[in-house]
Amino acid sequence: MTRGMAADHVTSVRMPDDFDAFWDELLARAAATPLNPTLEPIPLRSSDQVETFEIHYDSLDGVRIAGWYCRPRASYIPPPYPALLQVPGYISEPTLPKSWAKLGYAAVGVAPRGKLRSNAQFNPGYPGLLTHNIVDKETYSYRAFYIDACRAVDFVQSRPEVDASRIGVQGGSQGGALTLTTAALRNDAITCGAAGAPYLTGFMDAASLTHSQPYEEMNEYMRLYPEREEQVRRTLDYFDCINFAPRITAPMLVTVGLGDDVCPPETAFDLVRAMSGPVEMITSPRCGHDAGIYWTQSRIESFLAEHLRPAGIEAGR
Amino acid sequence: MTRGMAADHVTSVRMPDDFDAFWDELLARAAATPLNPTLEPIPLRSSDQVETFEIHYDSLDGVRIAGWYCRPRASYIPPPYPALLQVPGYISEPTLPKSWAKLGYAAVGVAPRGKLRSNAQFNPGYPGLLTHNIVDKETYSYRAFYIDACRAVDFVQSRPEVDASRIGVQGGSQGGALTLTTAALRNDAITCGAAGAPYLTGFMDAASLTHSQPYEEMNEYMRLYPEREEQVRRTLDYFDCINFAPRITAPMLVTVGLGDDVCPPETAFDLVRAMSGPVEMITSPRCGHDAGIYWTQSRIESFLAEHLRPAGIEAGR
């Protein structure tokens, strides 16, 4: 088996004619749904500096979405705060972003449907989310999942302590994908985004390049249902970060491990090539799905801080 | 295929040596669990005569159990009221027992785990409950399910408007089984019970006599896992109504359709033969799983009224 230069990879993802119409219609439907946000303080996980809340809000299909919300106490750092959305990986728990709040961010650990505490009404199981109802764009698992993450933008916009002109989004793997989709779908609101090792990018190409989870779910599914390939590709084109890329206008940081067996780097190059806004790409040799975080973590933090200017970092805390 | 006299059937159910110890230990564990009952009024489903509540209480494994509770308004019939537990069938929804409350009963529509509104923490799916974890008496689905129904006795005992010396239980099919298990396990509290077409009685014999649901689940399971038969029998002996029968002391009414393809009448005869308390059995020729309800409904109502003496019936309402 030979494998060419990742940067030379040619994607098999196609842009559907009605891609924008599909998502604009869903966004409009979401916007017409009252958010009904609630915040419940969690004293156990709060401190003198940071207040932690469990939050909930409504999303598509009447599904209630959970999340963590951490904000600096006013006595520690006075408002307004920039907002930072932490979007979760495929097998990760939603982040409880206390450490980000300590830096001056009003930070949300987003928990789209299917994640713990958001899975009462939608629960495709694990593994399973990746192929759940994959034959139809209208019912594919990620359709509302992406919107659930976007609704966290509405949540921070509803908070008086947040400066809504500064909203960042960050995550790795599936969190990298949600960073991109949220920046694309809410390009009216997102200031910057940092995506590590983006998943849900070149799905079918990725599955052909790896046998690691979660893309292996795709291989297992296609092994059992080979006749569905075209139908599956037709669905996935609506959900591929490569097709979201042109909608992104905010500055983005993309970090990639050149030895990533989970989300093959070929697909990250395909992605970056499709982006038309400002993008900084950092590739780390011999790194895997860690995307070189050991070396790039500080750059991620400084990138977000440059664009979002949290008071805690500006004050050198 | 020939089929003998149902009354001559010989059960294959065996009584485990530690049957009583097994259940007494579970009852003790349940008794040590605070009930934490809550009642939420449901005005939509209440009337001038009857007040309806959605109730919840705690049961084994920290699982929260739901139910409906309907009681006469004091202005309509003054307390105290006899209690009547309505226990649900396998595919039925829990009863909202407004019509029983109108007769003067404080009536509970019991919803053991897995039923709607009691399925957040335990949800083996349907079909599936009958064979869920069936290889082990300690983890078999019905272990806590039976206890959940017993806890409804604790619930009515906690109500000041209830005369705890009059507690009846009634249901058909799985509700027939729960009538028997509750009368057996809570023979300290149950005044009388009416069991129609009892399910969960002679499980393996029943499965060999029918291909109707739900026992067909057993046949499907055994077809796939024939090597588990002995293990399954060993589990089921702890859950068989035939083995609960000797513990029942309250008067019981058992109604059976002689053409019941769902719960074969052979098993009902085996059951009644194992009962040592007072029992009235009504068999209806050519009737199926309806157990002749068209003809026996009035007898069920009069049987319960004789033992429980609800004021509404006594007053002729």
Add this chain to the structure above:
Amino acid sequence: MSINPKPEDFGAYWQAVDDELAGIDPAVELEHSLLRSNEHSTMYFVRLTSVGPYRIFAYLSIPHGDGPFPALLQTPRYGSVNNPPHFDDRQRFVVMTLMHRGQRLADKPYAAAYPGLLTEGIEDPATFIYRGIVADCLRGAEYLLSRPEVEGQPAAVVGDDLAVLTAARRPGFTAVHYNLFTFYRMMEAAPRTAAYPLEEINEHVAFYPNSADRVARTVAYVDPLHHAPEVKGKVLVNVGDPGSLSGPEFLEPLMQAFGSRAEPYVVSHEGGTDHDAADAWIASQLGSVPKPRLWLEAMG
């Protein structure tokens, strides 16, 4: 004015559902079930997209052997779950049992409440949950009738009002067994009973002032009386005791609407007897053999 007029836009209302369905890819997924297959037939779990869009579920059992086989559609009952196809039917027919939106196996993200489903969105025909539920049945019917195993074979549909509505709007069914009434003359029927699910209507009308007219307007769209003229096949109608809500005099307008296609079956209330009669009728309509259960009735 009749208490139960057919809405003026009745045809347009249902045509819009058909149009909406036609614009949605059913996106069929078929999953083989080893556990639920048996010596006579193979079981598949089917997932389909209906209006909404919403993903619904069906059991599909196909007999072993070459076929073709007659088709049997079982429409969903009023309740959170439905029994899978019966062993006896699976030997003779391609059987589909449908779970509509909100029922177990089709309850993510929407889980129906019981009681509660019957009045969900009932104040407006456009929001009434049964608009979608009927669409679910139609989607299932389309798929069943499109299976190559049933090509050229007779097809039957069995169930409550949903069976009638399905047969009315999908002409492929040659036989209908209409065995339970819910929407038939509902505004007259509900006040005469305190039993659920009709009691949900009584509760709704009592609780929400002046809602009766709106409810009546909505349920007229799903009244089998107005769909009966469109049913092409033969119809077996369960008839109950005189004076009851399934009594012959209450059903008379329905039987007239079906005309000569309808045949009454006067229920004996003996479950075994009634099952075997219905089974024999279905079998004869589908050119198959009866599978009575009473022949081996246990002797008391």
Add this chain to the structure above:
Amino acid sequence: MSINPKPEDFGAYWQAVDDELAGIDPAVELEHSLLRSNEHSTMYFVRLTSVGPYRIFAYLSIPHGDGPFPALLQTPRYGSVNNPPHFDDRQRFVVMTLMHRGQRLADKPYAAAYPGLLTEGIEDPATFIYRGIVADCLRGAEYLLSRPEVEGQPAAVVGDDLAVLTAARRPGFTAVHYNLFTFYRMMEAAPRTAAYPLEEINEHVAFYPNSADRVARTVAYVDPLHHAPEVKGKVLVNVGDPGSLSGPEFLEPLMQAFGSRAEPYVVSHEGGTDHDAADAWIASQLGSVPKPRLWLEAMG
């Protein structure tokens, strides 16, 4: 007094767990998964009873062919889900991946909270959730090692502290890859970080007055330091940067407790490099071939 003494009844505590397990029928259920099987191996879903009683879940992948095959146990991570066995491992080993109580696929009726699991019942060794979680791992290990396909073959266990505890209490494992620290010197480690899951300990101790001593007493039972002397096989220990919580000086007592059986692996922080090194070590311990992933590293 040491900050981290071994409890006096350490042996009795764990013996009681073993005794309890021995008295419980594992009641194995094995379900074949067509979807998760592949050209190299068959996947089974395994359900077993552990203490409680509680029903746990494991993936069990068995290579095609005659065998026997080396065994690989992957203990559960700290999180609500675990990846199924990897395609590469499934070609070489009989692989079991375990879900402990509270994790997805073993989360009915008990679903673990994250954060939250780490401190559940932590005020008393008898109620600490990890008593049951360790039992779950032991139950899984017993089953894996009893499979006829692995008879006479070497066995490895890979994971965080749970891998060490499992190897300490079940002597069949010839190799352990200890790749992540949670309970190791936890009361010293937690104050030095704000990262979860150790932050749960900080939160608990700050929130509940005077709880630190009780927590320290409880977690001593699960500290790998006290289990290390019982591990019979070779141990590969991931060692991080000096000064960190996995730095060589912090790990020194652990390495001493393992003695000559332990081998440090100094992590490069390059995920590809570190994976391939660990894989090569496991492969050599199990008499198998390495499956490096970097050989086909994409070129930027």
